[in-house]
Every structure is written in C-alpha cells, then in structure tokens.
Amino acid sequence: MTDTSNANAESVKSFSEFGLHPDLLTAISASGYTVATPIQAQAIPAIIDGRDVMGAAQTGTGKTAAFTLPLLHRLMPYASNSTSPARHPVRALILAPTRELADQVADSVKRYSESCPLRVAVVFGGVDIAAQKEELRKGCELVIATPGRLLDHIEQKTINLSQVNTLVLDEADRMLDMGFLPDLERIVKLLPKSRQSLLFSATFSGEIRKLARSFLKSPIEINVAPQNATAENVTQIAYPVSNHQKQAAVLHLLKSRNLSQVIIFVNTKIGASRLTRELVKEGIKAESIHGDKSQLERIKALESFKSGETAVLVATDVAARGLDVAGLPCVINVDLPFNPEDYVHRIGRTGRAGASGEAIALYTDHEEKLLEDIEKLIKVKVPRGALNIPEASQSRAHASNDSRSRGGKGERFKRTFPGSRPAPIDDFFFRPYEPSVKDPQKEAQRQQQEQKWIEHQATSKQPQLAILLGGRPKKNIKSAESND
Numbered sequence: 443m444t445d446t447s448n449a450n451a452e453s454v455k456s457f458s459e460f461g462l463h464p465d466l467l468t469a470i471s472a473s474g475y476t477v478a479t480p481i482q483a484q485a486i487p488a489i490i491d492g493r494d495v496m497g498a499a500q501t502g503t504g505k506t507a508a509f510t511l512p513l514l515h516r517l518m519p520y521a522s523n524s525t526s527p528a529r530h531p532v533r534a535l536i537l538a539p540t541r542e543l544a545d546q547v548a549d550s551v552k553r554y555s556e557s558c559p560l561r562v563a564v565v566f567g568g569v570d571i572a573a574q575k576e577e578l579r580k581g582c583e584l585v586i587a588t589p590g591r592l593l594d595h596i597e598q599k600t601i602n603l604s605q606v607n608t609l610v611l612d613e614a615d616r617m618l619d620m621g622f623l624p625d626l627e628r629i630v631k632l633l634p635k636s637r638q639s640l641l642f643s644a645t646f647s648g649e650i651r652k653l654a655r656s657f658l659k660s661p662i663e664i665n666v667a668p669q670n671a672t673a674e675n676v677t678q679i680a681y682p683v684s685n686h687q688k689q690a691a692v693l694h695l696l697k698s699r700n701l702s703q704v705i706i707f708v709n710t711k712i713g714a715s716r717l718t719r720e721l722v723k724e725g726i727k728a729e730s731i732h733g734d735k736s737q738l739e740r741i742k743a744l745e746s747f748k749s750g751e752t753a754v755l756v757a758t759d760v761a762a763r764g765l766d767v768a769g770l771p772c773v774i775n776v777d778l779p780f781n782p783e784d785y786v787h788r789i790g791r792t793g794r795a796g797a798s799g800e801a802i803a804l805y806t807d808h809e810e811k812l813l814e815d816i817e818k819l820i821k822v823k824v825p826r827g828a829l830n831i832p833e834a835s836q837s838r839a840h841a842s843n844d845s846r847s848r849g850g851k852g853e854r855f856k857r858t859f860p861g862s863r864p865a866p867i868d869d870f871f872f873r874p875y876e877p878s879v880k881d882p883q884k885e886a887q888r889q890q891q892e893q894k895w896i897e898h899q900a901t902s903k904q905p906q907l908a909i910l911l912g913g914r915p916k917k918n919i920k921s922a923e924s925n926d
Contacts, residue, residue: 501790
C-alpha cells in the first residue's frame with residue numbers, strides 16, 4: 443500500500459522538533475537554517491522511522507537536506523573514532539546522475555556531519571581514480587557516487603556494498619531512465635534486500651513513477667507541489683527570434699539589463715563552446731561547461747562562476763540538475779530542451795530558497811512545438827514577449843557568423859543560398875576538354891623503356907609471380923601430369 447502525503451501550513455516546523463542528533467542540529471544552526479521547508483518537514487520524520495520514501499518537490503526547496511539530515515541521524519549510532527577501516531563499512535549509498543550533483547551533495551553532507559566522526563567519500567568519473575581508491579580503503583560510512591565510476595570501483599574490488607542499509611537516488615527521474623537503468627540494476631543486485639530506499643526529484647513522469655515502485659517497499663509518496671510544477675517565484679517569459687538572431691538576442695539581454703551571474707542553456711556541446719567564444723569577444727567574462735570538458739575544467743568553471751569571477755556560465759544539461767548558486771537572478775534558454783522535464787530543472791537553478799528569479803527562453807518557429815510541450819507539462823502558459831534587438835548587435839552577430847562559417851566545411855554549401863556571399867569559383871572546371879599534347883621525344887623514351895622491361899621478363903630466370911602466390915602455369919601442370 444502506498445501512502446500519499448500533501449504539504450500544508452501546519453507541517454512546516456522547526457528542525458529542533460524532529461529529534462535529530464545534537465551534532466546535526468549544531469551544523470544546521472551554523473548553516474543559518476531554522477525552519478524546515480515543506481519537503482523537509484514531511485520527509486525527515488518518515489525517513490527517521492525507516493520508511494521508503496518517494497519525494498517530489500520543486501527545485502530549490504531543500505530536497506538534499508530532506509534526505510541527508512535524517513540519513514546522517516540514522517548513521518550516528520555507527521559513528522566511530524577508530525582508525526580501522528573495518529569499523530567504517532559502507533552503510534549508506536547516494537547515487538546521482540552527474541558529477542556536479544554528486545560533488546554538491548557531498549559538500550552538503552560533509553557540512554552537516556562536520557562535528558561527528560562519520561566518514562564520507564565521493565566518487566565520480568573524469569578524475570584520477572587512485573585518490574578515490576585510497577579514500578575508500580580507509581573506510582567510510584556514506585558514499586556519494588555516479589553509477590559508472592561506482593561500477594569501476596566494484597570491478598576493482600575497492601568497495602564493498604554488502605552492509606548498505608540505505609540507498610538514495612537523487613534526481614531519480616534521470617537515474618531511472620534507460621540510460622542509467624542497466625547500471626542501476628547491476629548496483630542494486632549487490633545491495634542487501636532488507637534496506638531502506640529513498641527517491642527524490644523535482645519531476646516524476648507516470649512511467650518513472652511506476653518503475654520507481656519496483657525499487658521501493660510500501661513507500662510513502664510525498665508531493666509538496668503540483669506534479670512537474672515550476673516555482674511561483676520564478677518569472678517566465680519567451681521571446682520569438684530567428685535562429686541567426688539568437689546570439690544577438692543574448693548579447694542584448696546581458697548588456698541592456700546589466701545581467702550577471704547568469705546561466706545560459708544550450709542543447710549541444712559545440713553550441714556552448716561557440717557562444718562562450720562570442721561572449722568573450724564582446725568583453726563578457728564567460729565560461730562553458732559540457733561533456734567534452736574534463737572534470738577538473740568543469741570544477742574550475744563552476745568555482746569561478748560561484749565566486750563571481752565569471753559572469754556567465756554557458757552550459758548543456760550537465761548543469762541543469764543540482765547546481766546551487768546563491769542568489770542566481772536569471773536563467774536563459776537559448777535552445778529549448780527536447781525533453782520538457784529538463785526545462786523544469788533548468789529554470790530551477792534560479793529562484794532558489796524562496797528568492798525571486800527570472801527564466802527567459804528564446805525560441806524559433808521550429809521550436810514552438812517544444813514550448814507547447816513544456817506548457818503542457820507545467821500546466822502554465824509561458825507569456826510571450828517582443829525583443830527589440832538593436833541593428834548594431836545583429837550586424838555584429840551576423841558578421842561573426844559569416845567569419846566563423848567561412849572557415850568551416852559547411853560554408854561551401856551554405857553560400858549557395860540567396861543573400862549569402864558566393865564562394866570563389868575556379869574557371870578551370872568550366873573549360874572544354876582539351877587532350878594533352880604528347881612530346882615525341884618523351885614518348886619514344888617511354889616506349890624504349892617498356893620494350894626493355896618486356897625483354898627482361900622473357901629472359902629472367904626468377905620465379906613468376908603466380909608461382910610465388912601458390913599457382914603454376916597450366917601448361918606446366920599438364921606436362922607434369924603426362925610425365926607421371
């Protein structure tokens with residue numbers, strides 16, 4: 443039987459009312475938190491009681507604390523100051539879909555457990571595995587991991603999951619999609635069957651909701667907002683533009699509104715790198731983050747953005763989930779995502795912890811269907827606006843596109859369209875065929891050399907090529923047979 447719980451005003455309470463360990467309350471107070479959010483108020487007691495939980499809440503509402511605080515509370519009886527790895531087996535496992543989210547969850551866990559002897563380790567790909575192996579060998583009660591790197595450690599026998607009593611899937615809708623499901627199933631088979639399982643996300647489709655129940659036992663389902671809803675404190679607007687106007691539109695928005703600490707989302711890695719280069723040319727401090735960047739490059743870009751050194755972060759969906767930047771005022775979708783749920787996660791990077799935020803989308807005629815799909819999901823009509831882009835900005839963007847494409851392979855074809863500059867034409871290809879004139883002296887030399895080669899082959903005693911390849915002339919074979 444699945445219980446469903448809904449948020450109400452009476453459920454919001456102080457952290458001191460949950461019966462959390464004193465060390466955790468000290469860490470919570472040091473973090474500046476006093477009153478629990480609705481998802482925390484409902485999830486924390488259920489998790490402390492050992493229930494399986496499937497929690498859905500809007501981004502920026504404190505889901506990480508909703509499962510890490512009660513998880514640490516349940517681990518406190520196992521805390522030990524012993525240096526022996528045997529006294530620190532892995533008892534809880536948190537799986538995250540991206541390296542950035544795993545690292546961020548680990549930061550939160552380490553901050554809450556700072557004053558207690560519980561050991562925490564985070565493992566993800568893109569960095570040297572040796573340091574992670576050493577940390578795991580020392581022993582740790584709680585591991586935060588991405589599925590791929592965790593399987594690497596399992597295969598190399600540097601981690602043992604036989605004593606795990608709690609499994610957490612953060613951003614569970616991504617963890618349960620077809621990309622992660624095979625890895626997840628391999629990991630779950632190695633865990634004890636008698637365990638507590640927790641699933642948290644901002645969005646749960648019907649298919650994912652059904653699949654999630656196969657990992658849970660009589661779960662309590664917590665919904666503190668309408669399914670797949672966006673935060674009310676995030677203002678949304680969409681501007682129709684042509685495809686070649688998008689770069690100019692971004693520049694206009696950033697400069698005319700003096701925007702800083704902005705995340706710009708695009709759909710491709712090439713698009714992220716390209717837009718970043720153009721922003722830098724315009725004097726805007728920008729960095730990109732996408733799958734082709736090494737993990738160290740991605741960490742450096744995020745740290746620079748969080749510190750304020752970088753004004754704009756251009757990203758693919760690797761930054762759409764879990765990235766928490768205090769006071770992020772705006773998110774711009776240069777490309778609308780193909781998956782409507784990703785829009786919810788993208789704009790959830792702003793308007794966090796009750797702050798106000800703005801989500802701007804640029805869309806072309808071809809992307810209008812994607813916008814309609816998003817509106818169906820969030821059950822809200824995104825207001826349309828008109829963006830007056832100065833001619834100077836459009837000219838600079840168009841010139842930049844021309845200079846970039848001239849060096850590209852596709853420009854030879856692109857220039858054939860009306861209004862584009864024609865490619866240089868070599869008149870050689872339009873001349874009529876003219877047979878080449880042979881030099882009599884060179885032709886005589888060639889024939890003489892050819893005759894010498896024929897005579898040499900006739901008198902040569904070297905084995906013929908056919909014999910070298912395993913064959914013999916037919917006349918030799920017949921004479922041999924007659925002799926036999």
